[in-house]
Amino acid sequence: MLIFMASCTGLVDGINDNPNDLAIEDVDAALFLTGAQLANIVAQGGHLNRISGMYSGQLVGITSLYSNIYGYALSTAESVSTWSRIYIGVVTNTRHIIREAPDDKLLTGMAKVLEAHAIGTAASLFGDIPYGEINNTEIADPKFDDQMSVLNAVQSLLDGAIEDLSPSASRPLSVDIHFGGNPDAWREVAYTLKARYYLQMKDYTSAYAAALNGISSDVNSMKYVPRGDANNSEGDKNLFWEILEGSRAGDIGTENSYLMQLLDASSGISRNNAKTDEAARFGYYSIESESGAANTGIIEQFEPQNLVSYAENQLILAETGTRTQDAATGLDALNALRAWLNTGAGVNANFQGEPFLYEAYELADFESGGMENADGIATERALLREIIEERYVSGFGMYMPFNDARRLRKDDTDIAVPYVLVDGPAAPYPERMPYSDDELNANENAPDEDPGIFVKTMVNE
């Protein structure tokens, strides 16, 4: 009994509180936003993005790991980092913000958009993923939900975000590295994301409706904008530049990929025509793989990376407008983008001195025998084919080309970009990214093994 009295816990209570790191409750919820944004940036523009670029004929794996992956030797280990950035880096922190600052609608709105962006990307890349049971301390092993239900949940999340992001929520917010706390820009991004996911769900009517409220100008494009000291080679630079400037120099580049051939006036499959000169974009897109520093174009160290862009929204309007309204509606949207490109906005200052031309198309150009319909297919199909090709080009550096390729493979092969993997394997091309090795190992509700990269996801079945 004496022993029992002597060993009371009162003497030791509270001592185990961590003296080195701050407790979560000590930190203002807004301070978790930047980290979630950074995690989202690498998930959207990092390793799996580069792999998706290789699998859609845009990039070429030259040596080491990227050449193995280019040859379809893609292990579940390659998804570990991106998966973790999405579920831990983004969602754990956005959920915390939503929980801790429910009345700060600007914050909750941004957090919802980030989560929808990250989870939507995960659903489109991996297929069925955990969502309904995630981030619940009571559930160690969340079950996997089907892809369609996750995308529907993402739509609801975006609806909630749009509601939160009313203009009145506006205030300057330095922790928002994308828009500095501008709710209008965030709301437009939310609409474009809705359109993106409706497009993937092949709900073109809803996609069109959402895109009408989507990103209205390039200023409101959501981008990762590198910054900092030019002598500092990593941590705040263009992600592609970082890998080539570091130990992965020479591993991956554009080489003579299908994308580059499309832009190259001298190739047999060039998309240049009387109204289109892609010389500047060809130069801008060419990646010098031997080092980061050798690049002045799309992966120059300070070159922004598109996450959700004006071009994407405009091209959704063009595609879904053509599909659900009429060809003229679609064409107008395409020509609006071409007019913007014709200002030199599609390349950076280093390439604006090179020739470019994006004259407005006319419907006649897509009619049988027109300049974009030499093979005499239906006008609307020809227009759609041009729109999809523009998505393929404008989407360089995003998941868009990979997503389109998979989306159109079922019923729309006539308008899909008929890419090949130069110096790489032949079709069939991958239909998804493998699950994270860590999730497969730790989660009892995960499949025993990954279904493989050639299995179609639900929306593309």
Add this chain to the structure above:
Amino acid sequence: MKRLLLLINFLLVATWTMAQVTVTGVVTDASGEAMIGVNVYETGTTNGTTTDLDGKYTLEVKDANSTLTFSYIGMQEQTIDVAGQSTVNLEMRDDSQLLDEVVVTALGFEERKDEMGASSTAINTDAVARSGEAGVINGLSAKASNVRIIRSNGDPGAGSAIRIRGANTISGNGSPLIVVDGVPLGNSTDYGGGNNITGGRTGGVSQQSRLNDINPNDIASMQVLKGASAAALWGSRAANGVIVITTKDGALGKPKISYKASVSFDQITERVPLQDTWGQGRNGSYSPTSAESWGDYIPDRSGAADVVDESGEFFTAADGTVYYPIEEKNSTATFVDSNQDNVFQTGGFVQHDFSISGGSEKASYYFGLGRLDQEGIVKNSDYDRTNVRFNNKMYLADWLTLSTKAAYTLTSSNRIQQNSNTAGLMLGFLRTPPDFDMTDYIGTYTSSSGEEVAGRHRSYRRYLGNAVNPTYNNPLWTINEQTATSNVNRYVINPQITITPVNQLQFILRGSADISDDKRVYFFPISSGGDRSPGIFAEDIIGRQAVNFDAIAKSNFDITGDIGLAATLGWSVNDRRYRRNSGQITGFLVNARKETTSLNTAAESSQFENFKTHRRSNRGYGVLGFDFFDKVFLNLSGNLEASSTISGRFFYPAADVAWQFAENAGPLSFGKIRAAWGRVGVEPAPHRFQTLAEGGFAYSTYSDPIDIALFGGGFRIDDDLGNPNLSPEIKTEWEIGTDLRFLRDKLGVGITYYSNVINDILISVELSPSSGYDTQYGNFGAMKNNGLELDLNWEAYRNSDMKLDVFTNFSRNRNEVTDLFGTETINLTPGASVSSRAIVGYPLGVLFGTGSQTDDAGNYILDENGFPQLTASPEVLGDPNPDWRLGGGLNFSWKGLTLNAVIEHSHGGEFSPRSLWVLRRFGTTQETANRLTLDQDLTNFDGDVIPAGTTVRGNIEDFGAGPVLLDETWYRHGIGGGFGDNQVYNFSIADATFTKIRELSLSYKLGSNLFNEKINGITVGVSTRNWFYWDNIDGIDPEISQTGVGAGQGLEYFTNPATKSLLITLGVDF
């Protein structure tokens, strides 16, 4: 409880009611000197007294038939009948015989070993002091069964791990608890922030073990409590056993002054055999900037002067020697020996030990002063230690004793960068080609345009100093230009008050404070290898503080005539704090050597980091010791512990029983059977309850980091999920054993078998990422051990002039990791291509890496050229735990001459000397230097057929499909030498068996009472330490460890070498 009080009451009353006959006498020791402080009491009562300064006592006893009991620590207790005499004189007898051996328990009390049910091994402290080791830990090698010392390397002051009965934890502290004079003494080995500059524990410098702060000469006794039962009172700190140390007290009598000086001469034990026939280069051609020595055959060179290009860049060494770009290498000079001599020296130490001790009836004292000055075998490495100790005891009244033990230690040292670290010593040294002279390592580089840069580093890969980064350090830069100093001040003070109101009851109040500060400075000047080339100056200031308070009540009494009970009740509070402040300046504006932040005052070049821990435990404990008929002894103990690091409280019970079944039965003079069961723990790491807000992180998907610090800072929810339900790791152990003595106690044997399971092992496990967190620290593992221990002591011969004692100990331990809750492997040594891991079904620490594919029969699956093929994934390559170990020795004396020998044999186990493996790629070892003319066509690793008659550099090997040629294609760019995860590391695994003669010493004591009795004796001695040894790895001592003090073992990677010594000692007793 009521009964106990009644008994005490009765005894108190009894004290006052008798006294009729007066007895006086003098108590002396064997040499006839009066003994002060001997307890004299009437047998079976509390009526007693102690002897005075002249050894005299006076005691009134009940009647002339009473008996008197005389007792004194370290002496045999004796009972004498008064038998009507009024004077009873007595000569106390030494207790050094095996009979009545006294052991010190976990609480610091002395008990008779013969009455204990748990195994406990006494260490011969003279042998530790005599071992020739500068630190006490290494001195424990071979001294007791199942006490294994795992060294880091031979650097002065380098720490070592102590492992008792194998591994008992995976991520927790694997060292035993050290209890000095009844209170825990910190024995951490902190790697701190400075090692991170060079890649953490697998790089950097060796760090010290804080137990080595104690001076071996101040130790009076040392006891190893291996089992859970003996250690259970220490609860969550006792899973790895307890080492109980008692420091010296003053012996009663006139002041004894002694002085001892030791001089040690240390040398490198083993040198990696380096070749001197093949030049720097690749593919048989010389290249002065190549990393490797797969160049030309040196004897084939013309021997003329090298042809150089004097038209452009050049390097001017400190002594004016000028180096130009080499166009044609003609010189046949090689520098293997001179390079070696540039770096290594005969090191050693000088140690002075001075002590004064003595006492009167009112007080006793011991004063010890020690000073060690050690120089390493690597030039410029050193370790100095100053120890001051004052132990004093005051007998304030019959019932009140006050003792204070205070010690101060100052250590300072300079360590040499080592291990996996391009600024480390052995990495640059062993990779240096034989035809590179490293002497000129610093100077001025002049570019072809005439630009001069002073202070440039000339290394074998940058022999013109034409880059700020030398790639690998020139070893002379490592030892002369880089510094890594450590300065530790440590104060330990233990006051204790003992109150004895009556003879059978004692109260002890014991406190202690153990406070140290440790300042470490790391300095890499501009042009040091790797990331350090812009210059780094870093400082770690580490403070440690441990405060302990114990209140203990002890009572002994007889329940009936045949049943005795000793009860102990205690309460203890222990509070430990750790604090580290680390600052760093990276990138010097000025190429100077001054350790100052002025080297770069730009804000962005400096970093500051702060790390603290605090833990406290609060324990209540009790021990009940029953004695039945003086034959059977039963101990029950319990310890209820509340600790800041666990949720709630935890109870640690233990029980042991001893049965003395034989006494003087034929040749068997004593026989005891013992059994024990107990539970001990390992406390969780501190501050792991909460999930935190983490600032400072970077996200990457594949070599594309994006850093929050560069985006205005910010936080994330820590991806390591907190765990508020942590409980200690629990080891439950039982053991049975016997202690037997034969031939009138001349031969003693102790045998123990033990078996334990360790549950709730604390590790970090990976969570489902979709749950929102990456990892969680918690009770997620299990392990088990069993083993056998045998200790044997034999007084082989003894007469008045001659004495021969022999001892031996044998131990084996079998460990198996039984559960990791789904985690496949835990890497105990991150960063190494061959790692030491925890894997279910294997012993802790197994070596793990890629190997060769084999079929079911174990034969290699060969490629079409007859070479092994790499396994697709890493696999278990070996087990670094020894199969069994044997220690032994003898002590022989004849008149003044004494001969001591201690030998240790460690049998089996595996070791991966990765330096040797990587050096195959570099082509600097003799293994790669063989030159032969083929007598048959042979295929090499690349599949090229080399025709008979060709003279090649290589070896012939048969992997199972006929002979093949191992040449540069195998060793340098194939899978048979090099780094990374694509090597057949199964061939890098070697047998770790070794035998070392730890000590061989001869000393002579010149008489006694010399120089008019001013000097009591002079002893001179000569001894060796680890001088004679045998192992199976040519060039690397399997006792060194790349990862220093920790759970990982069996690895080496350009680790600084081990040492051996020759010592001379001189001792004078006044």
